[in-house]
C-alpha cells in the first residue's frame with residue numbers, strides 16, 4: 001500500500017494554475033526526488049503533502065487517511081509528515097537540543113525528561129550529540145540544518161519532506177547535510193525531496209519526478225532517466241544543470 005498517495009491534485013494561486021493534475025504514489029521506504037525548473041510547482045507540491053497548502057481539487061492520502069484542509073485531525077496527520085526547509089528556522093534563544101525538544105513537549109505533550117532523551121537520540125543520529133547545548137549561532141549552517149533534520153526526526157514521522165535543504169548552504173557544507181539524508185535513506189526512511197543536487201537525485205533516490213509547468217512531465221528510475229530522458233524538456237533541464 002502507498003504511504004503517500006496523491007491523486008489528480010490541482011492548486012491555484014489566484015489565476016495562476018500551479019499544480020495541474022498531479023498524481024504520485026510513494027511507498028514505505030521509497031526515496032523520491034522532485035526536480036524541475038524554478039516555478040514548476042515543486043515546493044507547492046511538497047507543501048500540499050503536509051497540509052501547509054490546501055488543494056483545490058483531487059485527493060491526498062497519507063498512511064491511508066485523507067488529508068482535508070481544515071479538518072480537526074489535520075494536526076494528527078501532520079505528525080506523520082515531517083518537513084525540513086531551505087531555511088533552518090531554529091529559535092536563536094534556545095539551545096540546539098532545546099529546539100529539538102520543543103515540539104515534543106508542546107505538540108506531543110511529552111515530559112521534559114523524556115523529550116530530552118528523544119532529542120538526544122535524534123541529535124546523535126545526525127552526528128551532533130556533542131552540540132546539544134550549543135546555541136544556533138555557535139553552529140555552522142550545515143550543523144544548523146542537521147539540527148533542523150533532528151527536530152523533524154524526533155517526532156518520528158512516517159515520511160520526511162525535504163525542500164531544497166542544501167540551497168541556503170555554502171558549497172562546502174552541502175555534503176555533510178546530504179550525507180545525513182543519505183544515511184536516513186539507507187536506514188529505510190521514506191523521503192520526498194525537492195532538490196537541485198542532481199548527483200544526489202541520481203545516486204540516492206529510487207524514483208525521480210520531473211516537474212514541468214505544474215505537471216509531472218516524466219517520472220521513473222533516476223539512473224535510467226538521467227541517461228535516457230524521454231522528453232526534450234527533461235533533456236534540456238539536465239543539460240542546463242550539468
Ligand SMILES: Nc1ncnc2c1ncn2[C@@H]1O[C@H](COP(=O)(O)OP(=O)(O)OP(=O)(O)O)[C@@H](O)[C@H]1O
Nearest residue numbers: 013016018036037038039040041042043044045194
Ligand atoms: N503563496 C503564493 N502565492 C502566489 N503565488 C505563489 C505562491 N507560492 C508559489 N507561488 C507561485 O507558484 C509557482 C510555483 O511555485 P513553487 O515555489 O512551487 O515552484 P518551485 O518549482 O518550487 O520553484 P523554485 O525551484 O524556484 O523554488 C510560481 O510561479 C510561484 O511564483
